[in-house]
Amino acid sequence: MAQRPRFEPVQPVRAYERIVQQIEEAILRGDLRPGERLPSERDLVQQFSVSRATVREALRVLQSNGLVRSRAGDPAGAEIMPFSPATLQKSMTTLARLSELTLAELIQFRMLLDATANLLAAQLRTEEQLAEMDAALQVMRDSVRLGYEEFSRADVAFHDAVARASGNRLLQVCNQVVRSVALTLIAEKIAHALDRTAQMEESITHHAEVLEAVRAGDGAAAARIARQNLYDYYVSYVPEDERAFLRALLDPDQGSGGADTGPSPTPTRTGR
Template identity: 70%
Template structure:
């Protein structure tokens, strides 16, 4: 018999339905940050479930950063404002369970940083240029100090560029992806025999990017950013994932 092929039906637990409805209410604006859900007892009545089911749903919602819940709180769980911490946790979990490869993360960072540089070249202020200058000066000073100080100055540069893009989502995603990538490779970089050479090469790349941003040349700043990421991380990415990175250079 021909016809459509159906997938097995997934059994949905009661607490998952509660989570779905609360998430929908938050996404639609029916529940806003600072507002409170009904008490546990009222939720039990509204959803016709047990107290343990309600508490499991609240535990999941809190783990996702959507509410802050205290067992037995008569005022109900409080809806939380959006936090990058929730996004960071989700992406970190995906990376740890191998749903996101290092190649995919680096590729996404190449896209994000290039976009930030493109926008920064058009929108940056003199104060933000000064912040980028100061960050590179910090990188130079940190070469003799150690990798941790160098990495902090490097992050300060990219944070300044991201702020200059005037796009909050780029700022959040850049911070999240960068920290995950660095968490995966920082140990290898810190232990590299040619670490000082790598740091000096990185400084040269950053100086080129800053010159393009200062000149207002967005396309050049974006292209240099992609090349910098490619050169810096290629050796840490598995061989079979490298073509995807090269595709962003073409």
């Protein structure tokens, strides 16, 4: 006798969740594009055969997820929104704050992202993109006397220029998000930096090393520098029992940079 199939328990699905699922799938397929509008609430009620309250709950969820923009009393349907890194950042920040993601995991991911972006940029960059990195680095130098906020913006511009040179937009988006989430988690500690000028000068040196490796087409060196610099910058914030996760990404001949051998001054926020 053939063995009977075994089924798994199912979770009840509310009507508004089905609406959300269908609209999300239409957006992912490209049937609904940014700037286009959904049918009006009345039409959605008729199409889905549900109450107006159910449609409004679905629109509320879609808006919370950053997929649509819906205005109360607007006779037109909800507008489909373009993808925004802010949506991904919100989700990752929530995960991090709920301890689903540790700071060590975030930094390890950032080390991977930065290293990969540098590796690709060294192989694919154009002369125009090199000039963009040069310009960002010069702004960093000029911003030291203006304070760390101006410096931080120039620092971010440098990283974004390298990420764009990698040719991978997802790398750029993910790097922006992970950098922002990690810095948010340690913002209070960063605010009590001891020697901001020294930290900014050190950061300029590291960025110049990256640019030199990218200009020379040495992707391996550019990736290695990124991993080491991020390790040195963040390791003092990571609990000692989790630092091995970061060291695992360092080349054997790099060492630990001496960053986790004892207490060290808290770095300033320079947009790393």
